[in-house]
Amino acid sequence: MPRETMAAKRERALEVARRMNEHYPAAECALVYGGDPFRLTIAVLLSAQTTDKGVNKVTPRLWERYPTPADLASADVRDVEDIIRTIGFYHTKAANVIKCAQMVVADYGGEIPRDIDELQKLPGVGRKTANVVLNEAFGIVEGIAVDTHVFRIAHRLKFAGPSADTPAKTETALLKLYPRAWWGPINHQWVLFGRETCIARNPKCGECFLCDLCPSCGKA
DNA sequence: ATCCCGAGGG
DNA sequence: CCCTCTGGAT
Incomplete structure (x- = not known):
């Protein structure tokens, strides 16, 4: 496989984001907190x-x-x-x-x-x-909260390379890859995706809506 | 029975 | 880097 150009990677990343939007439209916080x-x-x-x-x-x-x-x-x-x-x-x-x-x-x-x-x-x-609270309660987007879900997904999609072995380096890679307007949705949607489909072990590639965009797709 | 994987502390 | 805290998922 030829090495992916930066432009191609960026286009793939944007298509990932569009599909996340389709799959998790206007993702609302599942926690009960009464807007407080x-x-x-x-x-x-x-x-x-x-x-x-x-x-x-x-x-x-x-x-x-x-x-x-x-x-x-x-x-x-x-x-x-x-x-x-x-x-x-x-x-x-x-x-x-x-x-x-x-x-x-x-x-x-x-x-x-x-x-x-x-x-x-x-x-x-x-x-x-802190990122979730700022984003959810105040609409403030400071960056991308890289928890283990986001970390795992970024690496499976090869949006972060092997040398991005810390959450901070992975966040830097994602911030460069995505325009600021996508940061908030990523915070929201990737965690949902990581919990139900791109799970840590035995990811559900067979039912994944990103399989054709994912270098790690197992097509199981 | 083992893994999950956020935060804090050593 | 290492470890602990816990119920739930697998």
Whole structure:
């Protein structure tokens, strides 16, 4: 196979993006947070390593029992643990959720900061979670949140080469490949795609809508 | 039974 | 780089 030119790669990348749009039209956040940035932050934090479904099962009771950041800031850890017990990492997350509420109240006047560095000062909020919150709650697109889904997909599509062996290098490759207008949709859609089709092991190439565009397609 | 794979800490 | 925290998916 001849080496793909940059122009050809860019065209392939844009076709990938178009098909993602068709497949995940106007992707809305699956988490239940009532449009409240604080609740969104907590919900995204809780959703790490678990399903949105599992998170949506516990957050309504959390909002009911602790309606405001101030309420959550003074919560008993054991009460919060009881509420979120059915999701992964609940012990760590219960402590983080309360600390987040305390910091939001004490340092940010009860409002989630609209700044990626400030967001990442909240316990349990890393770069990925911060990007999701900025994008979802405020429509701010700082970059592309490279979690393991995006990392895996970028490498399978050969949009990131073997030397792009870190999330940061992979993000750089994607930012160069895609115009800024696509960054937000990528943040949204690739995670869905990575969860249901381009899964880590035994990817479902047989039912994949990108197979003809993918150098790694197994056509299984 | 093993892998998943975000954040934080060593 | 290494490891831990957990329920869920496979």
